[in-house]
Amino acid sequence: MPHQSGSLRVALLGCGVVGTQVARLLTEQADDLAARVGARLELVGIAVRDTTAEREGVDPALLTQDADELVTRADVVVEVMGGIEPARTLILRAIEHGASVVTANKALLAADGPTLYAAADAAGVDLYFEAAVAGAIPIVRPVRESLAGDRVQRVLGIVNGTTNYVLDKMATDGLDLDQAVKEAQALGYAEADPTADVEGYDAAAKAAILASLAFHTRVSIDDVHREGITGLTADDVAWAASTGRTLKLLAIAERNTADDGTEGIQVRVHPALVPSDHPLAGVRGAFNAVFVEAEAAGELMFYGRGAGGAPTASAVLGDVVSVARHRVLGGRGPVESSYADLPVLPADSARTRYQVRLEVRDQPGVLAQVAAVLAEHGVSIESVRQSAVPDDHVALLLITTHTASERALSGTVEAISGLDVVRAVVSVLRVEGA
Template sequence: MSAPEPAPSAGARPPIRVALLGCGTVGTEVVRLLGAQAPDLAARVGAPLELVGVAVRDLDAPRDPVVDRALLTADAEGLVERADVVVEVMGGLEPARGLLLRALRGGAAVVTANKALLAEDGPTLYAAADAAGTDLYFEAAVAGAIPIVRPVRESLVGDRVHRVLGIVNGTTNYVLDRMATEGLGLDEAVAAAQELGYAEADPTADVEGYDAAAKAAILASLAFHTRVSLADVDRTGITGLTADDVAWAARTGHALKLLAVAERAVDPSGGPDGIGVRVHPALVPLDHPLAGVRGAFNAVFVEAEAAGELMFYGRGAGGAPTASAVLGDVVSVARHRVQGGRGPVESSYADLPVLPAEAARTRAQVRLLVADRPGVLAQVASALADHGVSIEAVQQTAAPAAGEPDPAHPDEPSATLVLTTHTTTEGALRATVRVLADLPAVRRVVSVLSVLRVEGA
């Protein structure tokens, strides 16, 4: 009997042609890794990966020497038409959307880090990939190098996910961490983040929660097999937070974090169950794993029926970490080109309704500046009871914190009243806060912050 023919080596197969759209920080690192790890990548794929071009807006802009200028082109459309795999790290909605649709319709596999595009128009990309029988991968679109898309999309596909909680924006986590550890004000902490390159010159996408909301939409779509867009996400950023808010969080045993939350929810109006998706500052109990996520790190906490609690932690941004996630996807889709098969397609069979923000279950910490006289707490408690909101805990201290009199009522002492509620609906909470603001004894509603609900507690 003759010996079997040896399997052809990666070098004996025609190369997989890779086109790169965008060559900023992440794109440059993708080029670097494709070159530095070429032999290993070829072995993993079963064929060499050949970078056939890099589409950029400005051919004359300064570049890292690792980028061969002979590969640069301003003809992005022509480039995608001669590629087997198109990697998009340019960001924005257009021209990225048009280029990716052209690539998919031409049969190329697509790897993208474009969270905004996926949250805005993911179904169109999915449909194009499905029609062409090719792959659409996007691990780098959520939480950088942290492997979260593939576990939710593939590893947990046999389970029932109840809730996904995420610190998915490293800039805001860094800002809140500096406010907590050094007592900085919001503007000072944002400036520090900008100096380190964590925040852009215009930090709006981060501090207003748009970046986190796009990632929340993607995670919710995957976890609950339902199409969720950016418009479905109830969003509150961190711009209204003060150093005093952060200090009070620590005083009450919490860390203040900007959370992306997607969860199965019951419609209190009696309609069908659905999902709630929101981004908001939240008080996280110090014994919860998310409370310990420091600096510019990210973490995603998943609660599933069979798997229980899972946490994914690591660097959520930066050129090298994001490029690592991109290359992982490139290897997967390129391997499919060599060996056949496809990755997972869009799963939207559940088609659950996205419930309005008012339907969300919530606990809250409400901080009030009130007149320091008998009967005030009873008035406040009565207002909460009228809306079906019960009080879990109360703290009272002299106010304002600096010991100065309330300018609006210089002859009457004031106090800070901190109420923590039991679980209620967001609608009931908002209605209650409006009533509290109108009580004669309430000088001001200082803050209303969600408190993370710990299941089973």
């Protein structure tokens, strides 16, 4: 039913970097927002842990520690506090009391999104979450709404600005991983504990959300094969450049067929080598970019700032305007679409190309032995590059394969590492985007 009052009450949960910007925009752009919504948006309270902390531009009278009470007196609840609890309980309480919800909480959506979707659907209210994936980049709405009439085949992208900044600094300035992470922390791109970023958890949560939307299937973070960037070295980055490629942490969700013919989807996050002429290779600093490949639309690319207070607040306010207009005019936004219910295929059935770097004895017949092992496991060689090292008895082999399954490649690497002529398997990296 349309909202009858001349204003809508907005409650804000959290007032950190993003929350402060949301509060500022709600205040400074009040007249413009009212014109777009058809009613004034009245910020009635901001739930925080510490009401005594100074927050520039935020009216202290709005601050409260009683989030439970606050969500019961709002028409729209904006959650930017993060984490699983108490965010989940507060969102469900808000929905129970008839509020529409806007959240930026990727971790919660990836862990337990269906519970929130079901609650919002039962209550007849909106649940919007554009800011949960890729900051200011409009990606959730295009996948959920604009491509609703198409068949998405693949989503591929850089969805974590911190790791992209770190890898970029390693490539351009020759820094090692620890140095680049410290620089990212100094600039505010990385938290004091960077685990969620560098181990790939943040990207995995976003990949789960995008896969759920793109393939109309419930995908949780537990379904995502995840590898971070902590195992990468400056040497890996330098070798990538020498072969015309760039290292990126990619989130990939795609339709695929398992060895037994089962059609399903695969969702993975891992470092990958991207050809230097691919658009993703040119995504620098803390920026994000997402490719969507659909049957009718073809390739679409979304690029922009993936994090930060103001960019994320922009996405939050876009959602606030949408849900507020629905309150004023009637109607609802899209609800969860999980009708396809495709199986999530095992990670070892994923197929891609690989680059394997080996340290071997510098003697005749070594390449033949290595090639024989690859052939035994059904992995074919695309190219081989050999380089000498200061040790006269050691050489480096860089082997790029044709497309193979993770299972086949894993067995191949294990067998190669057992060869007497192989001193070490230095690195195994996937090649994507080519």
